Amino acid sequence: MSKKDESKAKGGKARAEALPKAKRSAIAKKAATARWGLKATHKGNFQEHFGIDVDCYVLNDAAKTPVISRRGMAAALGLTGNGGTAIPRFVSGKFVAAALGLEILQKVDKPLIFKGDIPGVNAPPMGGVYGYEVGLLIDICKALVLANTRGELLKSQARIVAQAQIILAASAKAGIEGLVYALAGYDRTKEEVIEAYKMYVREEAREYEREFTPELYEQWYRLYGLVKPERGRPWEFKYLTIDHIYKPLARSQGKVFNLAKSSKQANGEKGDKVHMFLSEIGVKALRTQIGKITGIATVSDNREQYEKFIAEKIHGQASLDFG
Structure with missing residues (x-):
């Protein structure tokens, strides 16, 4: 670092230290929001209700979006291997892509990336969790089951279709959102009142x-x-x-x-x-x-x-x- 840059850095630090505590806190919060945007505030798991070890979260956006991690989405559908890339690889298959349609594929292609390193919410080393709005899981399951009844899927995909049927039987779209809220310990009404x-x-x-x-x-x-x-x-x-x-x-x-x-x-x-x-x-x-x-x-x-x-x-x- 040059003497000029070092001088600027020291000056910036001095100005920061001179700011009131509340002002420094506000600036730090703004910077964190600009970097991450989304952050998990609550966390739960599907183990008890679905028998699968899948984490779910509630985000800090205005809609308090209930999400499931990308890795968890794969586990819910019974996909094995490939970790976080299992879902993108699965939906890229010819028959599955045709069954899901453009709208679902676009959503899969744009996962929500959120900060998860808060108490009770573990994050990968990079600090970001990739996930999807949990209703997308229901949309995928419905599309797979429908395509299977039409004979549009491979016989090798029967196990995944069976898992999709189990998920659909356990919950409808509105129900699974409520389940995520319940599992994550988020009381929507209570939280909205506090926000007000x-x-x-x-x-x-x-x-x-x-x-x-x-x-x-x-x-x-x-x-x-x-x-x-x-x-x-x-x-x-x-x-x-x-x-x-x-x-x-x-x-x-x-x-x-x-x-x-x-x-x-x-x-x-x-x-x-x-x-x-x-x-x-x-x-x-x-x-x-x-x-x-x-x-x-x-x-x-x-x-x-x-x-x-x-x-x-x-x-x-x-x-x-x-x-």
């Missing part, structure tokens, strides 16, 4: 603004008969804030609060407040919630009445017991 709540949270701390009004605190002092400390606020306010403000936020039952808290732990600094990690949407929801709770507190004559209103307005909210 992420709109309320941001990774980097926004600039501090006072969000909790003095009026709300005055009402809590009155209703709970608390004495104002010389510094700070009573410890009871922490639980009131979490249970009456944060947990009901966006009707998320605490999910938005947990996401914001996780973001703070990962990217924040000592002294940062949880609400600093709410997005613009999240801040609007927070201010609405604070206004609602302040209103309930203002019209309440005592703690019992206040908590009764809270229980009625906030689904299932239990009363707090401070002893």
Whole structure:
């Protein structure tokens, strides 16, 4: 490396180190996404349901695509030898290619390449896993069985056709997608809900603004008969804030609060407040919630009445017991 290049490298490293932790993290994530694009988030295996040791995955794309590895696709169909090239070699055969048709062949020719080296997901030395959307397995099986009934396949391929029939009998296309989700431990509904709540949270701390009004605190002092400390606020306010403000936020039952808290732990600094990690949407929801709770507190004559209103307005909210 020349002195000029060495100087540029040192300068780049210094600039990188000068960036805030959250900014460096964001840049690293962007670079990883640009390199790989797709990544496995969940992993399962067909052993129990199909009797074959085949890995399946759920990817991190918008569709949460359920996939089976290319090697696994070959194993599912009973192809032996040739490792990851077994499927391309099989479909290139004259009779099989004719049975499958152009659309399926094009899909086989363009496997999904995704990063698999996450906990519980092993990857080859190169770090990339080749796979296919799992519905393609069903499409191939249907095409093979249909071609066989028409007498368009070789007798030597009868064993593979029999395996295709077993797979079709075990699952339809929609069913096998659900099976991959189940085997990989992916709850589609739950995951989509979490993704929706992420709109309320941001990774980097926004600039501090006072969000909790003095009026709300005055009402809590009155209703709970608390004495104002010389510094700070009573410890009871922490639980009131979490249970009456944060947990009901966006009707998320605490999910938005947990996401914001996780973001703070990962990217924040000592002294940062949880609400600093709410997005613009999240801040609007927070201010609405604070206004609602302040209103309930203002019209309440005592703690019992206040908590009764809270229980009625906030689904299932239990009363707090401070002893």
